[in-house]
Amino acid sequence: MVEPLRLGAIEAGGTKFLCAVSDRDGTILMQTRIATTTPDETLGAASAFFTKAAEQLGALSAFSIGSFGPLSLNPVAADYGCITSTPKAGWQDVNLLTHFRCTVDAPMALDTDVNCAAVGERLFGSGQGLDTFCYVTVGTGIGVGLLINGAPHGGANHPETGHIKLPRAPGDDQFAGICPYHGDCLEGLACGPAMQARWGVPAETLPADHQAWDIEAEYLAGLCATLTYTVRPDRIIIGGGVMQPPMFDRVRRALREKLAGYDASMRAIDMADYIAAPTAGPSAGLTGALALAYRTMTRQWPMHWAITDTSSITAEAVHA
Amino acid sequence: MVEPLRLGAIEAGGTKFLCAVSDRDGTILMQTRIATTTPDETLGAASAFFTKAAEQLGALSAFSIGSFGPLSLNPVAADYGCITSTPKAGWQDVNLLTHFRCTVDAPMALDTDVNCAAVGERLFGSGQGLDTFCYVTVGTGIGVGLLINGAPHGGANHPETGHIKLPRAPGDDQFAGICPYHGDCLEGLACGPAMQARWGVPAETLPADHQAWDIEAEYLAGLCATLTYTVRPDRIIIGGGVMQPPMFDRVRRALREKLAGYDASMRAIDMADYIAAPTAGPSAGLTGALALAYRTMTRQWPMHWAITDTSSITAEAVHA
Numbered sequence: 001m002v003e004p005l006r007l008g009a010i011e012a013g014g015t016k017f018l019c020a021v022s023d024r025d026g027t028i029l030m031q032t033r034i035a036t037t038t039p040d041e042t043l044g045a046a047s048a049f050f051t052k053a054a055e056q057l058g059a060l061s062a063f064s065i066g067s068f069g070p071l072s073l074n075p076v077a078a079d080y081g082c083i084t085s086t087p088k089a090g091w092q093d094v095n096l097l098t099h100f101r102c103t104v105d106a107p108m109a110l111d112t113d114v115n116c117a118a119v120g121e122r123l124f125g126s127g128q129g130l131d132t133f134c135y136v137t138v139g140t141g142i143g144v145g146l147l148i149n150g151a152p153h154g155g156a157n158h159p160e161t162g163h164i165k166l167p168r169a170p171g172d173d174q175f176a177g178i179c180p181y182h183g184d185c186l187e188g189l190a191c192g193p194a195m196q197a198r199w200g201v202p203a204e205t206l207p208a209d210h211q212a213w214d215i216e217a218e219y220l221a222g223l224c225a226t227l228t229y230t231v232r233p234d235r236i237i238i239g240g241g242v243m244q245p246p247m248f249d250r251v252r253r254a255l256r257e258k259l260a261g262y263d264a265s266m267r268a269i270d271m272a273d274y275i276a277a278p279t280a281g282p283s284a285g286l287t288g289a290l291a292l293a294y295r296t297m298t299r300q301w302p303m304h305w306a307i308t309d310t311s312s313i314t315a316e317a318v319h320a
Numbered sequence: 321m322v323e324p325l326r327l328g329a330i331e332a333g334g335t336k337f338l339c340a341v342s343d344r345d346g347t348i349l350m351q352t353r354i355a356t357t358t359p360d361e362t363l364g365a366a367s368a369f370f371t372k373a374a375e376q377l378g379a380l381s382a383f384s385i386g387s388f389g390p391l392s393l394n395p396v397a398a399d400y401g402c403i404t405s406t407p408k409a410g411w412q413d414v415n416l417l418t419h420f421r422c423t424v425d426a427p428m429a430l431d432t433d434v435n436c437a438a439v440g441e442r443l444f445g446s447g448q449g450l451d452t453f454c455y456v457t458v459g460t461g462i463g464v465g466l467l468i469n470g471a472p473h474g475g476a477n478h479p480e481t482g483h484i485k486l487p488r489a490p491g492d493d494q495f496a497g498i499c500p501y502h503g504d505c506l507e508g509l510a511c512g513p514a515m516q517a518r519w520g521v522p523a524e525t526l527p528a529d530h531q532a533w534d535i536e537a538e539y540l541a542g543l544c545a546t547l548t549y550t551v552r553p554d555r556i557i558i559g560g561g562v563m564q565p566p567m568f569d570r571v572r573r574a575l576r577e578k579l580a581g582y583d584a585s586m587r588a589i590d591m592a593d594y595i596a597a598p599t600a601g602p603s604a605g606l607t608g609a610l611a612l613a614y615r616t617m618t619r620q621w622p623m624h625w626a627i628t629d630t631s632s633i634t635a636e637a638v639h640a
Contacts, residue, residue: 154552155451160583161550163582225484232476232478262390265390265477
């Protein structure tokens with residue numbers, strides 16, 4: 001008999017924490033959504049949820065967190081497990097691993113929200129069958145998850161590719177950018193709030209023929225060119241609120257121009273295949289975090305899981 | 321008894337091919353240096369050398385090539401094994417693997433010259449003990465080798481990080497750049513020949529206080545920032561003729577400014593340790609290629625090798 005396995009996971013975002021417990025097959029047994037307020041309140045409610053889950057379902061076998069960041073992911077660093085220099089008030093230097101180690105008794109993994117979403121895309125979406133790909137999200141920030149040889153890439157810590165510098169797009173040499181650290185890094189010029197600051201209205205309300213979209217496509221194609229030259233992925237998946245459907249062809253065209261016929265293998269890139277939308281659904285990050293918990297137990301990805309639809313997750317907040 | 325093992329390797333460069341055969345312990349048994357002229361002549365001479373070596377020393381157990389590129393390294397591509405869009409006359413679309421498979425009877429590996437040099441640095445130089453690092457060479461071009469979790473990174477093909485675009489350095493907005501594909505990509509602005517085109521004299525003759533070095537440091541720090549944000553390596557090793565000793569502190573200072581205090585883990589970077597010179601000697605690429613051959617046989621890196629000094633390799637050309 002296969003012993004029952006209980007996997008716990010959190011997708012920790014700046015507005016909400018999605019929490020779930022699944023069985024060995026990825027079937028969600030309990031779930032909740034908790035508003036991200038103060039660390040005490042939000043982490044306390046999350047711990048209470050998992051305590052209740054363990055009472056009802058049995059002890060957790062493994063636990064995983066996919067979180068907003070930047071995070072300290074270096075196991076030998078003094079601040080391992082911390083959210084570090086986030087602009088989110090009250091959340092600087094909050095140690096997620098320390099908190100949950102005191103309240104959840106299970107082997108624990110921590111990775112970025114974008115790496116967990118990339119894992120979700122690898123298992124159930126546009127990353128299926130790929131060894132090495134990038135997952136980009138363009139919304140309130142610009143995040144990049146990176147799977148190399150099928151596993152989330154860490155390095156000395158997690159990458160922060162949103163903060164690379166690119167040449168200014170034609171027609172965009174006045175706007176100073178909004179990154180508090182770098183001003184006009186990619187995120188400072190091209191995330192959703194940057195577009196709002198640049199044009200005075202929310203990005204999603206700009207008409208489809210507004211020059212803002214050409215400038216945005218130029219920056220995102222610049223990101224894709226840098227990822228192509230640096231990592232040479234099999235695919236770049238781009239999602240997030242700013243990435244409306246008409247943007248895909250704009251980014252593909254601009255990227256093709258940037259590569260400029262260099263290298264046979266880059267000439268051979270099929271842009272329609274190379275620049276793709278995510279398809280694992282809004283729960284890709286939570287599902288990826290559950291898969292990370294599964295892998296913590298078994299050293300394998302759960303290739304047998306069906307798509308786990310947690311998009312109907314409840315809004316009920318659980319308090320201790 | 322351990323069976324005798326014969327490893328063959330080539331460091332294939334634009335001016336010379338270094339060829340060597342070693343035993344299981346990395347001791348060089350035969351070696352030669354062949355001028356890079358036409359593919360027929362150079363590859364013919366290399367094959368003749370390995371044929372003679374096999375007669376004298378016994379059949380090769382494994383064979384590896386570290387080559388200039390760009391290369392097709394995707395095993396399922398039709399041109400797998402080819403040098404593709406090189407500017408070097410006569411060498412476009414030359415298939416190295418096809419040539420040597422006809423003349424050398426051994427399992428065969430192919431990687432970039434910079435990835436092989438990175439392997440050499442991993443085993444015997446500034447990459448020892450590191451999981452994930454970059455090896456940058458700034459000379460006739462700008463090449464970047466990448467070891468991730470101790471193994472050379474390939475992806476869909478090898479990266480070509482020299483061709484990323486960066487913002488122009490202050491004071492360098494007139495020079496068009498020399499890259500035949502991209503004009504003012506990093507290589508087009510900052511490789512040795514670009515410096516010569518920009519300033520009218522060879523880079524190594526420019527005085528130490530010339531503004532050229534500030535501009536060069538700005539571009540190389542831009543590369544290091546991009547590598548830091550994209551890959552988050554443990555170290556960036558920079559070598560090549562342009563990288564004179566005084567450049568290291570300039571690059572470190574400029575990189576520190578660019579990171580601008582972002583992310584605790586980046587603030588904690590010790591620049592003197594993070595930006596380092598190569599220390600495995602001029603034969604790092606050939607030694608790395610031999611190590612790659614060893615790994616092809618054994619699935620392991622030869623951690624027991626002493627440093628293999630092939631810097632005194634002979635100038636004798638071997639002809640069939």
